Amino acid sequence: MDEVDAIAELIINYNELNSSVVTELDEEPSPLEFMRFVAKNTPFVVRGAASDWKASQTWSAQSLKEHLADETVNVAVTPAGNADSPSQNSDGTLVFAKPWEEDQPFPSFLDYVIQQEKQPNIPPGEVRYAQTQNDNLRHEYSSLFAHVPPTIPFARIALQSPPDAINLWIGNSLSTTALHKDNYENIYVQILGRKHFVLLPPHCQPAVNERMLKPVRYVRAEEGSELRMGGEEDGGDVPFAIWDPDRPGENRTQYSGMVEPARVTLERGDMLYLPAMWYHKVSQSCSEEGICVAVNYWYDMDFSGPLYPLTNFVRSVNASRNKD
Amino acid sequence: MDEVDAIAELIINYNELNSSVVTELDEEPSPLEFMRFVAKNTPFVVRGAASDWKASQTWSAQSLKEHLADETVNVAVTPAGNADSPSQNSDGTLVFAKPWEEDQPFPSFLDYVIQQEKQPNIPPGEVRYAQTQNDNLRHEYSSLFAHVPPTIPFARIALQSPPDAINLWIGNSLSTTALHKDNYENIYVQILGRKHFVLLPPHCQPAVNERMLKPVRYVRAEEGSELRMGGEEDGGDVPFAIWDPDRPGENRTQYSGMVEPARVTLERGDMLYLPAMWYHKVSQSCSEEGICVAVNYWYDMDFSGPLYPLTNFVRSVNASRNKD
Ligand SMILES: O=C(O)CCC(=O)C(=O)O
Ligand SMILES: O=C(O)CCC(=O)C(=O)O
Numbered sequence A, B: 001m002d003e004v005d006a007i008a009e010l011i012i013n014y015n016e017l018n019s020s021v022v023t024e025l026d027e028e029p030s031p032l033e034f035m036r037f038v039a040k041n042t043p044f045v046v047r048g049a050a051s052d053w054k055a056s057q058t059w060s061a062q063s064l065k066e067h068l069a070d071e072t073v074n075v076a077v078t079p080a081g082n083a084d085s086p087s088q089n090s091d092g093t094l095v096f097a098k099p100w101e102e103d104q105p106f107p108s109f110l111d112y113v114i115q116q117e118k119q120p121n122i123p124p125g126e127v128r129y130a131q132t133q134n135d136n137l138r139h140e141y142s143s144l145f146a147h148v149p150p151t152i153p154f155a156r157i158a159l160q161s162p163p164d165a166i167n168l169w170i171g172n173s174l175s176t177t178a179l180h181k182d183n184y185e186n187i188y189v190q191i192l193g194r195k196h197f198v199l200l201p202p203h204c205q206p207a208v209n210e211r212m213l214k215p216v217r218y219v220r221a222e223e224g225s226e227l228r229m230g231g232e233e234d235g236g237d238v239p240f241a242i243w244d245p246d247r248p249g250e251n252r253t254q255y256s257g258m259v260e261p262a263r264v265t266l267e268r269g270d271m272l273y274l275p276a277m278w279y280h281k282v283s284q285s286c287s288e289e290g291i292c293v294a295v296n297y298w299y300d301m302d303f304s305g306p307l308y309p310l311t312n313f314v315r316s317v318n319a320s321r322n323k324d
Helices: A003-017 A031-039 A054-058 A061-067 A106-118 A142-147 A153-159 A202-207 A307-323 B003-017 B031-039 B054-058 B061-067 B106-118 B142-147 B153-159 B202-207 B307-323
Strands: A023-025 A044-046 A072-078 A085-088 A094-098 A100-105 A127-129 A165-171 A176-180 A184-192 A194-200 A210-220 A227-232 A238-241 A262-266 A271-274 A279-285 A292-300 B023-025 B044-046 B072-078 B085-088 B094-098 B100-105 B127-129 B165-171 B176-180 B184-192 B194-200 B210-220 B227-232 B238-241 B262-266 B271-274 B279-285 B292-300
Touching: A003 A202, A003 A307, A003 B307, A031 A153, A031 B031, A031 B153, A054 A142, A061 A106, A061 A142, A072 A106, A072 A210, A085 A176, A100 A106, A100 A210, A106 A127, A106 A165, A127 A165, A153 A184, A153 A292, A153 B031, A176 A238, A184 A194, A184 A262, A194 A271, A194 A292, A202 A307, A202 B307, A262 A271, A307 B003, A307 B202, A307 B307, B003 B202, B003 B307, B031 B153, B054 B142, B061 B106, B061 B142, B072 B106, B072 B210, B085 B176, B100 B106, B100 B210, B106 B127, B106 B165, B127 B165, B153 B184, B153 B292, B176 B238, B184 B194, B184 B262, B194 B271, B194 B292, B202 B307, B262 B271
Parallel strands: A023 A044, A094 A210, B023 B044, B094 B210
Antiparallel strands: A044 A271, A072 A100, A072 A127, A085 A094, A165 A292, A176 A279, A184 A271, A184 A292, A194 A262, A194 A279, A210 A227, A210 A238, B044 B271, B072 B100, B072 B127, B085 B094, B165 B292, B176 B279, B184 B271, B184 B292, B194 B262, B194 B279, B210 B227, B210 B238
């Protein structure tokens, strides 16, 4: 047996012992129940957990515009909804495309998002997504912060820390977040519209075809002009998954066909526990008003114990296989 | 980088993120606190946790002999205290030596154990250890069972099951349990004397020099005769660690020098959480009376989640390296 087989064995062994159907809970877990999921690094969804949050009860396009009538917000702008995604540049090379970031008055940002969603016959222009991921709900959007709990009690108690970041996500169905992973325990809550998650556990790294991609950023040369892809950004190449579980035949590795992605859709008020280091691809559908709004809580993961080093080990063994 | 480096990297990465000093708690953890240790597959010791158990308060050589005055018990007999150990047979081959098992009246078994311990000048004969590991405290020794809790509440609540086995261990300082691992969450409690544990996490498999050994059993041909090593037992070769962290220069692999064994001694009344799949070598010191007595609770481990498949993966990668 060579190490190629060891990776296949790992994927098959995991699949035999674990379901790819995400467990559904009817109510929030206790801290102990939550910790059992953390212990096995396994996701769950709680249907309706956030239904009675003030955000769920009161947010709408209109109320958001009222609350943020005078605010400007940071908006990620891309030609096709591909912020932080592997994308082809003009000569066909795959690069890691970062969005153009622009401050926009919130009401006109939201009008644009809605109009684009509701009038699909108009040729789609650029795609706008408020997705700053920098604890924006406690900063940029702090006037909305009182509408959600300041922390998720079961997670705070189990993980013994306040959330490191609380993020608001506002966009339409043209935005997709490419398959990636974060070193955070993530509690993701849907407020308006729906989110569609495709999930893979950390040991599936050999299936996602991670490549070192040159980072480039879309730029708008002058106000009102179209986006174009800029030159290489500083900071060096970025390791990024180029396999897309929704186009499984493209950019595959010999292991892509073996993994069993878990798929789960969050409806209004649903809450997902997305365990640390899990790969996730996220797409969205809009509410009748034409927006999709979510909030997520990132808690620091515990780097002690065996899982983080073993996840790095899978990557190293796969890298050495690719060098042979 | 080849896969040799990946294993070294794994060991070093783990060592950087984890201490090899076993955490000491002053009191029993709550189920949630316990689950945090289970989640990171990390041991802890609770000093004095069992000090007020009836077993701790009342057991002595005398009281045990009274309780078990009319019982015969199964005793593991070996020439040198090496039950279930890698041992050399007459032609120098390393085999997996299993003990001769014999039913003995409890009082004379205990007298033998004590006498051997207290009179070290008498040339040591065979070594006797009551160590049946088959839930013996609820069967063979059921008259003592009421002297210990029927389960460990924090473990039962966290792991959601009663103990699969509760075992009593009675022996003297000549018995040693060789480095091995069990697929159980283990709560180990010292009642009389002391136990010395040497511990290694599951990913250290490449350091323990696991070999396929022929199983043989010591046999006593007729009553009163000396033990000799019998022929090969049925059931096929047994994978077993042949590296002994207390003789680190012998039978080493290229990784043995990289791992950092954790060492912890349990005194009377101390409790150890020994996480599932951890390698452990166990030796013992006696109470003033010349005996060493412990009780342990095995709870089923959870095979779901990533740790079990990843532990198998380390073994496979190491096996493929050894085949190169
Ligand atoms: O909602 C999205 O578009 C992406 C969410 C995400 O990647 C995250 O919460 O880590
Ligand atoms: O106490 C001993 O000798 C060995 C204990 C052991 O191996 C166990 O509890 O799994």
